[in-house]
Amino acid sequence: MRRPSRLKFLFPIGLVIAFLLEGSISKLFSPVLFEKFSMVPYLTLMWLVMATLFARHEKLHIGWWALGIGIVYDVYYVGIVGIFMFAFPLVVYINRIVFKFVRENLVTSSLIYMGDVLVVFILSYLGDRIAHIASLSGTQLLIYTLGPTLVLNLILFVILYFPIRALFNYFS
Secondary structure, three states, X not given: OOOXXXXXXXXXXXXXXXXXXXXXXXXXXXXXXXXXOOOOOOHHHHHHHXXXXXXXXXXXXXXXXXXXXXXXXHHHHHOOOOHHHHHHHHHHHHHHHHHHHOOOOHHHHHHHHHHHHHHHHHHHHHHHHHOOOOOOOHHHHHHHHHHHHHHHHHHHHXXXXXXXXXXHHHHO
């Protein structure tokens, strides 16, 4: 009899922790992060991307988890259901395809993650513009929000890459 993977327990716990930490970091550092430049730490997205990367051969149903956490993310952080409910599963789906053709290392994973952040950020911005929530112009968005968000998420990804990889290797 095959023992169930411990990742089936680790993945949802890590997803909830990432979701809660994302909001806590934003709230705690809002005077620093949101003074002139706005930075969005996408820890939930990072956990989904790393799970897709490091647990390729596990049956964790990451796409369904991405849909579920996307709905919760929309309700809790945005207030409008739809943007992240669509964006998170889309990123997981795209990453599954891309990771089949790319060797796993820090550089390629970081570049792919930056693309993922860009996709989610643009979809979020477009959704906010359609709902008349966002009022920044394209130039302001690039300078004051997108650039700092990409830098913050790249730093977090590089710092957390090896510990999370070790965690997934230990529990798989």
